[in-house]
Amino acid sequence: MTSHTIQTLRELVKQDRVHRDVYEDPDIFELEMERVFGRSWVFVGHESQVKNPGDYFCSWVGLQPVVMARHSDGKVHVFHNRCSHRGVRVVNEVQGNAKLLRCMFHGWTYHTNGELAGVTQPEGYPKGYTFDPVQMGMPRVARQESYHGFVFIALDPNVPSFREYFKGVLAALDDLVAYSPENEVEVTGGILRYGYPGNWKFQTDNACDMYHVVYSHESSSSGKAQYVRRTGDKSGIPFFDDQGKILTFDASGLWAFDGGHGWEGPVVQSHGNSAKWYRDYEERLKKSHGPERAHQILTRKRHNTIFWPSVVIQDLNMHIRWVRPIAVDKTEVIILPIKLRGAPEEMFEESIRMLNTTNSAASITQADDVEAFIRGHAGNRTRNGNPWILLARGHADSEVSDPAYDRGVKSFGSSEMLLRKQYQAWVHLMTA
Amino acid sequence: MREAIKNLNPADPIEELLFVRALERFVVAELELLDGRAFEQWRDLFTADGVYWAPSRPDQQDPKTELSLFYDDREIMDTRIRRLRHPRVHAQIPYSRTTHVVSSFVVDARDDQAGTVAFHCAFVMHEFRPELEQRAFAGRYDYRLVTQGGRYRIKWKKATAINCDAMHYPISTPL
Numbered sequence: 001m002t003s004h005t006i007q008t009l010r011e012l013v014k015q016d017r018v019h020r021d022v023y024e025d026p027d028i029f030e031l032e033m034e035r036v037f038g039r040s041w042v043f044v045g046h047e048s049q050v051k052n053p054g055d056y057f058c059s060w061v062g063l064q065p066v067v068m069a070r071h072s073d074g075k076v077h078v079f080h081n082r083c084s085h086r087g088v089r090v091v092n093e094v095q096g097n098a099k100l101l102r103c104m105f106h107g108w109t110y111h112t113n114g115e116l117a118g119v120t121q122p123e124g125y126p127k128g129y130t131f132d133p134v135q136m137g138m139p140r141v142a143r144q145e146s147y148h149g150f151v152f153i154a155l156d157p158n159v160p161s162f163r164e165y166f167k168g169v170l171a172a173l174d175d176l177v178a179y180s181p182e183n184e185v186e187v188t189g190g191i192l193r194y195g196y197p198g199n200w201k202f203q204t205d206n207a208c209d210m211y212h213v214v215y216s217h218e219s220s221s222s223g224k225a226q227y228v229r230r231t232g233d234k235s236g237i238p239f240f241d242d243q244g245k246i247l248t249f250d251a252s253g254l255w256a257f258d259g260g261h262g263w264e265g266p267v268v269q270s271h272g273n274s275a276k277w278y279r280d281y282e283e284r285l286k287k288s289h290g291p292e293r294a295h296q297i298l299t300r301k302r303h304n305t306i307f308w309p310s311v312v313i314q315d316l317n318m319h320i321r322w323v324r325p326i327a328v329d330k331t332e333v334i335i336l337p338i339k340l341r342g343a344p345e346e347m348f349e350e351s352i353r354m355l356n357t358t359n360s361a362a363s364i365t366q367a368d369d370v371e372a373f374i375r376g377h378a379g380n381r382t383r384n385g386n387p388w389i390l391l392a393r394g395h396a397d398s399e400v401s402d403p404a405y406d407r408g409v410k411s412f413g414s415s416e417m418l419l420r421k422q423y424q425a426w427v428h429l430m431t432a
Numbered sequence: 433m434r435e436a437i438k439n440l441n442p443a444d445p446i447e448e449l450l451f452v453r454a455l456e457r458f459v460v461a462e463l464e465l466l467d468g469r470a471f472e473q474w475r476d477l478f479t480a481d482g483v484y485w486a487p488s489r490p491d492q493q494d495p496k497t498e499l500s501l502f503y504d505d506r507e508i509m510d511t512r513i514r515r516l517r518h519p520r521v522h523a524q525i526p527y528s529r530t531t532h533v534v535s536s537f538v539v540d541a542r543d544d545q546a547g548t549v550a551f552h553c554a555f556v557m558h559e560f561r562p563e564l565e566q567r568a569f570a571g572r573y574d575y576r577l578v579t580q581g582g583r584y585r586i587k588w589k590k591a592t593a594i595n596c597d598a599m600h601y602p603i604s605t606p607l
Contacts, residue, residue, distance in 0.1 A: 190488055190498035195599040219518035220511070227511045332599045337499060349496045357508055361600035362486065362501045364515050367523035370602050 029328035037062030048186035079114030168405035181342035202373035232275025249413035260308030260422035266300035277346035547579025
């Protein structure tokens with residue numbers, strides 16, 4: 001039983017700050033699972049993870065297990081991973097292929113669209129007891145949409161439409177698939193998982209935070225820049241200017257949208273990469289799109305893009321970073337590589353090589369972010385009369401609307417505008 | 433079935449014992465470098481094209497097209513070690529203390545002429561970082577050693593933890 005009311009929840013978020021309880025209170029966490037993850041469009045997987053009929057992938061929404069499966073009709077269906085008999089989770093492998101999904105408890109079976117296939121020993125049920133395949137199936141989620149193969153679902157049938165919910169931020173997915181000479185991406189190349197003893201929002205807060213980079217990640221830099229991410233790049237991400245002054249990526253810019261979505265501008269441009277695979281890639285892109293369009297595509301527009309609250313997609317070493325809340329103080333983060341169809345194999349191999357260093361549990365960069373999350377959780381224990389976490393950087397006067405993107409607002413790179421948008425969305429969902 | 437199960441009596445048990453003991457001494461010395469945080473010396477045990485690999489899945493085959501916990505060539509090793517030596521390596525302040533334990537050595541392939549050997553063994557690594565709970569990794573090391581300048585160098589080392597596909601809190605030093 002929660003002690004929170006609409007009024008107390010509203011008081012946790014001010015225009016330029018947020019209360020530490022938002023990260024630390026178990027009651028708030030329970031409410032978030034119901035109201036934030038239960039009332040928004042949440043990422044569950046990519047269609048390329050279930051290529052063939054019968055392929056399934058175990059996913060989740062907040063704490064709830066769901067299954068994404070491709071049925072014999074070729075369509076991808078998302079349904080709750082729960083047997084209609086005694087409520088046992090039916091599918092337990094992370095991924096696989098099956099003709100029927102069978103519950104281990106009493107052997108009930110389901111089709112890969114979630115419909116009930118069979119009840120064992122049906123004669124034991126009272127006469128006239130009907131087992132409607134849909135009513136007694138593994139229940140479909142309320143809403144499901146796919147955009148360039150990225151599958152999002154909503155548990156609440158009354159959420160705004162998918163396109164309304166994500167508005168201008170969908171441009172990030174359009175631009176991502178345009179990097180592929182075949183205008184198509186797939187999710188392949190394994191899974192990485194890392195975790196930390198802290199709230200899920202530490203990770204979503206950090207996704208497009210350009211202010212922390214040079215401070216948190218100084219140990220992975222040497223000289224003026226961070227280590228070179230890909231063979232053939234002239235430099236890593238620059239941390240210092242010629243005078244040794246710290247760079248803040250302010251010129252890169254930051255974009256935000258209602259709902260807490262947005263992206264940070266590019267931290268490094270691809271142009272100037274001297275590797276052979278890169279020149280091959282450029283040629284293929286020119287061949288399929290023409291030189292002018294290819295040049296547009298290759299001019300990077302962003303680094304990380306967040307589709308709040310569930311997923312972050314990176315443009316440089318392309319991958320999905322997917323945030324999975326486990327408890328108020330425990331979070332798992334899943335990394336899925338994105339492969340460009342029609343691009344040289346070496347390009348994907350370069351991406352894998354670097355993702356190991358940036359996003360595995362043994363990362364030489366992410367580990368420092370996680371350290372900040374752990375210390376954030378520890379710091380939130382303080383009771384000194386100031387419970388506020390300050391998000392004031394670039395507040396209000398730096399924010400200008402950007403007509404290039406539907407209802408997009410732009411600020412400077414190290415602004416905290418996007419966090420303010422996220423906590424406005426948080427309050428809206430928590431008190432709706 | 434492995435030779436040892438089929439045949440309890442190797443042709444030359446003393447020679448085999450000494451050979452395995454030499455490998456064991458090499459691995460124990462290598463792991464002492466890791467436990468002693470002598471990362472540069474540890475790196476120097478590898479050949480210039482040597483690789484340290486920790487898969488992300490127990491039966492992972494290909495480190496090039498599938499993500500790994502570690503897949504460190506010399507360049508990445510250097511970056512990793514430079515970071516571990518940096519005064520602001522936040523995730524290692526305070527640093528992890530580790531103890532590596534190895535056992536159950538088995539020779540897989542041996543070419544005395546070429547001076548190469550492939551073998552595997554079991555490992556356990558305990559890790560303690562102040563404030564965090566002590567944790568343990570266990571699994572199998574696979575080694576390919578070559579002889580250079582009259583001594584063994586590591587061409588390839590794979591560290592497969594039995595829980596490598598689980599969610600992990602940050603791992604800052606090699607398994």
